[in-house]
Amino acid sequence: MASGERVAIARSTGSVGGLARLAAIAEQFGYAYADAGLGGIRGEQLMLVLVPDPRHEAQARAERNRALYPNAGDGVSLPPLVPQEVELLEARISFDFASQFTPKQRLAVGIPLATAVAVAPCIRFGLHSTAALVAGLLWAAFMLLAPLGLVSIRRKRAQYGARLRAAGFLPVTDARGRLRYIPAP
Incomplete structure (x- = not known):
């Protein structure tokens, strides 16, 4: 994600809630949820697609969070998640899975x-x-x-x-x- 390009994440295990939390964290660092579905060779993996969010407020939030959480790559030092935002992401991801x-x-x-x-x-x-x-x-x-x-x-x-x-x-x-x-x- 540090390169600022489109990211596709494949997970063999997990849940829609876990993907929503991951997408919510990515949104704190300048990315936006783009799509989700089943992928992999036999369609056995959960796929999450994130894209850079070009909006000014998203980039400002990303810069602020990079400064406040320089060790975010460790998976522990992360900004707090807003439960309502995670729930909406979970609804979007679930809708996309059901619409695939x-x-x-x-x-x-x-x-x-x-x-x-x-x-x-x-x-x-x-x-x-x-x-x-x-x-x-x-x-x-x-x-x-x-x-x-x-x-x-x-x-x-x-x-x-x-x-x-x-x-x-x-x-x-x-x-x-x-x-x-x-x-x-």
Whole structure:
């Protein structure tokens, strides 16, 4: 980040809250949250993208914090975080995660994956009536749960969107056609 360029952070473990705290710290040093999603070779990593914030107030805050916290690189000597700002970043990151894939894309990945998991007992124990019954029941359960998962994601997106709109964020469509929320100018 010291170079002042775009930064993409990949984490194999962690949480949305942890990414939000990391983004909040970066904002104290002249960066702004840009995007989040799943990445890595198999999509198993949490990705956070930060970009330099060119606004005058962001650069002034960064200079002030660099002077007040010269050892910030140790991960301990950091400026205090404002809980409301972290919560808003968490809502933005969560919304972006929930918006990364369309419902059709989720089903296109989920149905074959659920089928493979359901067939696993037959592969492991051979194709006989008990294994086939277990496989059939697992597959049916997965297919019944799929619409519930899509509804849950839709509800979460609506909740995060309402929270962000109430905080003054503006809905925009990015170059990939995905709905995002950005701070008001």
